[in-house]
Amino acid sequence: MVQEEKDMFTEIEDIKKLDIRSMMFDELAVWVKAVGQPAFRAKQIFEWVHEKGIADAEEMTNVPKKLIEEIKKQGMHGVEEVTRLVSKQDGTNKFLFRLQDGNVLESVLMRYKHGNSVCISSQVGCRMGCRFCASTIGGLIRNLEASEMLDQIYAIERITGERVSNIVVMGTGEPLDNYDNLIRFIRIINDERGKNISQRNITVSSCGLVPQIKKLADEELSITFALSLHSPTDEDRRKLLPIANKYSIAELMEVCRYYFEKTGRRVTFEYSLVKDENDTPEHAYKLAELLKNMHGHVNLIPVNPIKEREYCRSLGDSVEKFKYILEKKDINVTIRRSMGRDIDAACGQLRRKYEEAKETF
Numbered sequence: 001m002v003q004e005e006k007d008m009f010t011e012i013e014d015i016k017k018l019d020i021r022s023m024m025f026d027e028l029a030v031w032v033k034a035v036g037q038p039a040f041r042a043k044q045i046f047e048w049v050h051e052k053g054i055a056d057a058e059e060m061t062n063v064p065k066k067l068i069e070e071i072k073k074q075g076m077h078g079v080e081e082v083t084r085l086v087s088k089q090d091g092t093n094k095f096l097f098r099l100q101d102g103n104v105l106e107s108v109l110m111r112y113k114h115g116n117s118v119c120i121s122s123q124v125g126c127r128m129g130c131r132f133c134a135s136t137i138g139g140l141i142r143n144l145e146a147s148e149m150l151d152q153i154y155a156i157e158r159i160t161g162e163r164v165s166n167i168v169v170m171g172t173g174e175p176l177d178n179y180d181n182l183i184r185f186i187r188i189i190n191d192e193r194g195k196n197i198s199q200r201n202i203t204v205s206s207c208g209l210v211p212q213i214k215k216l217a218d219e220e221l222s223i224t225f226a227l228s229l230h231s232p233t234d235e236d237r238r239k240l241l242p243i244a245n246k247y248s249i250a251e252l253m254e255v256c257r258y259y260f261e262k263t264g265r266r267v268t269f270e271y272s273l274v275k276d277e278n279d280t281p282e283h284a285y286k287l288a289e290l291l292k293n294m295h296g297h298v299n300l301i302p303v304n305p306i307k308e309r310e311y312c313r314s315l316g317d318s319v320e321k322f323k324y325i326l327e328k329k330d331i332n333v334t335i336r337r338s339m340g341r342d343i344d345a346a347c348g349q350l351r352r353k354y355e356e357a358k359e360t361f
């Protein structure tokens, strides 16, 4: 075999490891050719799967039976609704979805004046061990495929009949611990032949994996990067986030600066306020000092209590005071409204409940 043939062979072998919904357009075109079909079929399939967001290959009415059989053989992974909770307070919908292998995950639809936003999961479980997070209690089960991230959005559109315009990758899982599938997901959801969701309307949040943040910056995407900072000092951060033992705040600030330089996008700093642990005026002053020359924005969120952990949500007064101190120091800051508080707002809680009481669903 000459080198070119070898490369083509490796390419198709790699593509065949993906399910149809996880293939980017160019990969789908190679696959279509490999199963002996004309090139225009790739566009048809891509539009059915990603623009229309169909649940089942059988719905492709203009695609020949033989090709549908090939697609089924290749597989089209996605999610299926198990249950849905609707908040009486603000109309937020929380979905529990089942994957083909029986694992379950959560996605949340939030309705805002500017459009519908969906918070998706990127892994089944998480191995990062953050102290206040329900998603990590059972550890990491597995990474989600790009198809399984995409179908959380498509399924919500199918179920509600409403368009989704914003995506936050802030559900269960550490997206940068599932890096390649995350990038594949972003490229497909942004493809103009599919849902064509602007990269500017996508936010990816991470607990702070420095090498992957650098890699993300080098992709030069125009997504928003959110860093879960939660403390201005290494000492306090280590108490809340085990990953802080690996990467220091100084390294995080350096890579966030790099992210801004490469992409021109301001970084969001997530700060979940835990009573007496990171919500004192001293913490606020230190945070202001740390972020004074960063091109960023702070998002404060009083922590959502979970029953497995002992810590408390900051009181309203401390939250307002924290915000006031940051503002006085010219730091851009907002308090994130906690959506769907009446329906287990803390991410991972519904999935845990389901795992604990499968038979009642």
Ligand SMILES: C[S@@+](CC[C@H](N)C(=O)[O-])C[C@H]1O[C@@H](n2cnc3c(N)ncnc32)[C@H](O)[C@@H]1O
Residues within 6 Å of the ligand: 130, 132, 133, 134, 135, 169, 170, 171, 172, 173, 174, 175, 205, 206, 207, 227, 228, 270, 272, 301, 302, 303, 304, 305, 306, 346, 347
């Ligand atoms: C669930 S994580 C998923 C994204 C990514 N793994 C991360 O940590 O940024 C999304 C955000 O929710 C925060 N979070 C987790 N549990 C929380 C809780 N009980 N209350 C408030 N925020 C929480 C995280 O710290 C993070 O900022």
Ligand code: SF4
Residues within 6 Å of the ligand: 126, 127, 128, 129, 130, 133, 134, 135, 136, 171, 172, 173, 174, 206, 207
């Ligand atoms: S906060 Fe994020 S990184 Fe930490 S355990 Fe939860 S999902 Fe994982």
